[in-house]
Amino acid sequence: MKKNSKAMFVLLSTLILSLLLAACGSNxxxxxxxxxxxxxxxxxxxxxxxxxxxxxxxxxxxxxxxxxxxxxxxxxxxxxxxxxxxxxxxxxxxxxxxxxxxxxxxxxxxxxxxxxxxxxxxxxxxxxxxxxxxxxxxxxxxxxxxxxxxxxANGIMYNKTLFDQAGVEVPQSSDDIWTWDEFNEALKTVLNKSDAQYGLVWDFTPHRWSTLLYQLGGSMMNSDGTAATINNEAGVKAVDYFKKMHDEGVIPTSVWLGGENPNNLFRTGKTAAHLSGNWMISNYKDITDFEWGVTYMPIGTNRSSVPxxxxxxxxxxxxxxxxxxxxxxxxxxxxxxxxxxxxxxxxxxxxxxxxxxxxxxxxxFALFADELNNTVPAAAEDWSKQDIVPKFSTDLKEGLSDVIADGKTSQQMLDEIAELINEAIEDTK
The missing domain is CATH 3.40.190.10 (Periplasmic binding protein-like II)
Known part of the structure; x- marks a missing residue:
């Protein structure tokens, strides 16, 4: 009888302790x-x-x-x-x-x-x-x-020291923004007339590349997400311009073809500009070897960032x-x-x-906020579709690299991506 009582006591004690521990669990x-x-x-x-x-x-x-x-x-x-x-x-x-x-x-x-x-x-x-x-x-x-x-928001940081050496002044207001051709020529001037070794480094992500897509009037999908649009005329133009800047030596191939870190290249003080995001303000605030700042992104068909x-x-x-x-x-x-x-x-x-x-x-930060205030709806409409985007984003990144390396034409690559997008859309149904 004593053994049974002792066993019962142990069992009850264990049960009470378990209940107390559960009560102290999450939430x-x-x-x-x-x-x-x-x-x-x-x-x-x-x-x-x-x-x-x-x-x-x-x-x-x-x-x-x-x-x-x-x-x-x-x-x-x-x-x-x-x-x-x-x-x-x-x-x-x-x-x-x-x-x-x-x-x-x-x-x-x-x-x-x-x-x-x-x-x-x-x-x-x-x-x-x-x-x-x-x-x-x-x-x-x-x-x-x-x-x-x-x-x-995506935007552009630039090396003030190099731009000053080259005698190039960046736009001072939203009423005086460069076109992409003007920006491209400005970068060439900085490369030729300063200590710059690189023109524009661009983060190796499809998210940051898509900034150019939206500025040139394109999108990855239509507004209700029922069909791919990335392979239309605007999409091809965005890829072609991206490749052109690589071909002309304004964007170094070492990032998109060699995996070099664009942050490290900008920190050397030998890079004119970096297309990245506002988080780089905090990242770069410890730079003391040269002056740097933020300038307006160029305008294509319209202005846009990617929120x-x-x-x-x-x-x-x-x-x-x-x-x-x-x-x-x-x-x-x-x-x-x-x-x-x-x-x-x-x-x-x-x-x-x-x-x-x-x-x-x-x-x-105020300038980045201005970029957001001028962002087209397609940017968030596209990137909010996270049941679709992950199914093609890596292929898009690799496809852009293939085009830069002359492995495919812009149209070929985008047609392949459009097919992946449409397949992903069907999967969600």
Missing amino acids: ESVNSGDSGKKKTKLDFVWFSDGVEGEVMKEIIADYEAENSHVDIELIEVAYSDLPTKLKTMISGGKPPALARISTSEIGAFSSQAVDLAEKLGGVDGFTSQFLDSIKPYYVVDNKVVASPMDVT GGKFVMAFQKSGVEEEAANFISYLSSKEVNSKFNEKSLFMSPRKDSADLNYEFGKEM
Whole structure:
């Protein structure tokens, strides 16, 4: 009898301990200690590119001070591990309350996301606060599946020292922007009349190349995503011009054919310009060997950049959907979002926070914001279709390299990509 009682005691003790441990798991109410009050715990999966993780910790501390019943735990992961981490948590029945995601993950997890529109004022009311150009990224099937945290834009950094040596002045206002031919000739002048060894380095990604596509009036797909358009006249023109700049030695082949890092080439002080994104402002702020700045991108048929950014998503079945939505509402406010982006040296997606008091690069960020304000809708419409784009983007990158190397004509390559796009569209049906 004593043995049975002892066994029963051990069994009950184990069961009680298991229940206590489960109660202290993610996203559940836990005892806050001496106060005897329960706290709502929110797991927030997070990755950092720079200092923004430390900024977010400050914001979380402020929120917890105002909301003593909430405990937010930042679970930091490498960006490359983010999709696997989220899939593992969701498939294991323990989705996080929140996660920071990029445009690439929205499509993959939108079906597991909380519809923020229901909790934060409706689709129109919520989205009206943010830049129109990024709306296709986070509004899916008329549901707000994520909230914008920061926004990115493609643009051009240039070496002021080299341009001054060559006596070339960059455009001073949006009323005086170069055409692509004028920009190309300006780069040739800098190459010939300064210490420059390279004209324009261009990030080795189809995303950055597509900037030229949109500026020349092209797109990868039609507006409703039902058919490829990349192989039309505008697309061919964009590839041909890209190849022409390589053939003329303005863009070095070492990046798109040799895998050389364009950031390193610009840092040498021997490169006239770099087509990349606004995140390079923070990356290049430690350069002291030469002067550099940001200038307007050239105009083709129209002006355009390509918008991107990071978002925060709340997940269904976390058990704390309401509390997660409340925190997202706090993060999305003008005051908090402005603080996050100003301290992180990011651009705010809010329409009323375009002019932030950055500690570095205020005028540069303003110019990138101007590029976004002049971006065509096709840019976000294309890149928001993350159920389609990953199925052809690598082939597009490799195809562009093939054209530069004279392996294919522009039309041949784009026809092949168009076929892949149309196949991917059919797969989604």
